[in-house]
Amino acid sequence: MSYFLFLFLAFVLWRRWKVNTSNPGKLPLPPGPKPLPIIGNIRDIPLGVPQWELYEAMALKYGDIIHLNVLGQSIVVLSSLEAINDLLEKRSAIYSSRPRSTMMHELMGMGWSLAIMEYGEEWRRVRKAFHQHFNANEADQYHDIHVYCAHSFLRRILRTPEDLFTHTRHLFAKSIMKVTYGIDVKEENDPFIFHAEQTIAAFNTAARPGRYLVDLMPVLKYIPSWFPGARFQKDALYAKDMSQKMVNNPFIVVKEREHSGDAEPCVVARLLDEVPDGPRREEEEDIIRKAAGIAYAGGSDTTVSALQSFFLAMTLYPSVQLKAQAQLETVIGPNRLPTPADMQDLPYIVAITKEVLRWKLVTPLAVPHTTTESDEYRGYFIPKGTIVMGNSYFILHDPAVFPDPHEFKPERFLHEDGSLNPDVLDPTAACFGFGRRICPGRAFAQDSLFSVISSVLHTFNITHAHDLDGNKIPVLPEVTDGLISYPKPFACSIKPRSAAAEAMVRSTE
Incomplete structure (x- = not known):
């Protein structure tokens, strides 16, 4: 069990290093709740609570583009038709060509x-x-x-x-x-x-x-x-x-x-x-x-x-x-x-x-997708491999x-x-x-x-x-x-x- 824990921690740290090195301009990530070391924002999206209700509260606090980190995995939630149109549709080569299965x-x-x-x-x-x-x-x-x-x-x-x-x-x-x-x-x-x-x-x-x-x-x-x-x-x-x-x-x-x-x-x-x-x-x-x-x-x-x-x-x-x-x-x-x-x-x-x-x-949240390369939007950095979701619930x-x-x-x-x-x-x-x-x-x-x-x-x-x-x-x-x-x-x-x-x-x- 300790061996698997070591591999897991190494995997999380590698992911974090990869995000940092792929952001040469040192742009900020989109706003969101502050992540904890290693586990990130996993406590902010607990199982058993509908995610869209959590993202609704975050959208009202942080705006229509939110970033979370779950065990080293970047997640971006889009909560407006403007942001969804700009990213999932206009930049579909990055955001929509490869769905996040x-x-x-x-x-x-x-x-x-x-x-x-x-x-x-x-x-x-x-x-x-x-x-x-x-x-x-x-x-x-x-x-x-x-x-x-x-x-x-x-x-x-x-x-x-x-x-x-x-x-x-x-x-x-x-x-x-x-x-x-x-x-x-x-x-x-x-x-x-x-x-x-x-x-x-x-x-x-x-x-x-x-x-x-x-x-x-x-x-x-x-x-x-x-x-x-x-x-x-x-x-x-x-x-x-x-x-x-x-x-x-x-x-x-x-x-x-x-x-x-x-x-x-x-x-x-x-x-x-x-x-x-x-x-x-x-x-x-x-x-x-x-x-x-x-x-x-x-x-x-x-x-x-x-x-x-x-x-x-x-x-x-x-x-x-x-x-x-x-x-x-x-x-x-x-x-x-x-x-x-x-x-x-x-x-x-x-x-x-x-x-x-x-x-x-x-479907309160649109099917998640994964970015095929890093991107910049509104001055924010969105790393390659980020899970991107359209927050249909908040829009409606x-x-x-x-x-x-x-x-x-x-x-x-x-x-x-x-x-x-x-x-x-x-x-x-x-x-x-x-x-x-x-x-x-x-x-x-x-x-x-x-x-x-x-x-x-x-x-x-x-x-x-x-x-x-x-x-x-x-x-x-x-x-x-x-x-x-x-x-x-x-x-x-x-x-x-x-x-x-x-x-x-x-x-x-």
Whole structure:
């Protein structure tokens, strides 16, 4: 153990020496909390506390560019669209060409993900295949599937409202699997959903810098899984198995259906039909396989978190629910359910969707990147190898832009006459990432959210749950820590607004 401690201390000191020698102009580092010897700022970002909440306080104190040192590793957090545009976009050759994938991500075999794939020819081809069928211009073709899945969700929460969190995960897995692979997932215990959830959870855990010691000391990757303290190797092997099954298994189903002539209409089938036979077909199929996996992993997870935040907000802010239901009654009436085609006539529902994306961000911190060379910005020195993160959370919780930023207020996106106000910063400017790594499926996700949120508000009342003694069960707006954030489990009551509303839900069967 003392030998490993010696190596670790030597590694930290070497990193510090390397930073000092690469800064010949002796420029200052960006401002931030004062680091301690050896361990740096590790005590300033403790595990168990959402990083973005810590960075929010630092941004208010130090400004929109913050520097931390964690065991010799430089971290820079950017908390304004100006800084993000100047660095992550305008200087993309330094900041965006090489995403910061952790050593754990490498051990987990997650190189297929656009979020951590190095920018280059393969990245462009995978993103093009994804964008071809999920961009804003193609979004309208999926409206019927959004409605179909929203109606399925209504029936599920009507039967077992206590299983809300399970239903939210099933809902978006159902829509993404149908669109991408033409696969109808099982109502219970679906293996495709299980593999995806396990993969996303592992990716999320490994994304936080410093979560695993192997990220700070990559040489540890050679330690066998049976060695004491090498639990990370077992975690990586399990995650790799889940990851490969998530990406490969549904793709294989489509290929088998194509071979037998039973292919369902879907994105993967269309992409495969466009590939000519020849020596490059296998390579092209691998691009399609990766693009489809990204669609499933990214699309379903983003909307799951956002929908759970919606139910949390409706429980805590009943007045918002009442205003939304009043608009739905006026525009939609009692005899049908809303669809994406009603979006322009339901500005308050659109505002709720925007506020859901702003209030509890799905990805409060953009995917970290690593600088490929040293840089100077605003007179500050940014060392080569620095982890750089866009602080989406603060951008959408800056009190100068969004007064009372921690309150759920859809009205902030509206004019006094109730119409949408285009002058207010749209949450999509930050909540789906930045620059060329912005989520290409954001239009699909927003349409899906609108369909579900509008349908739920039109047919159900969401209120506080009560215990057996009739006491209201407290609900706190707390979320999990990680690259992808979810509301922590909470109790709420979900009941049909009326017998007619219940009958309308049942009629969708």
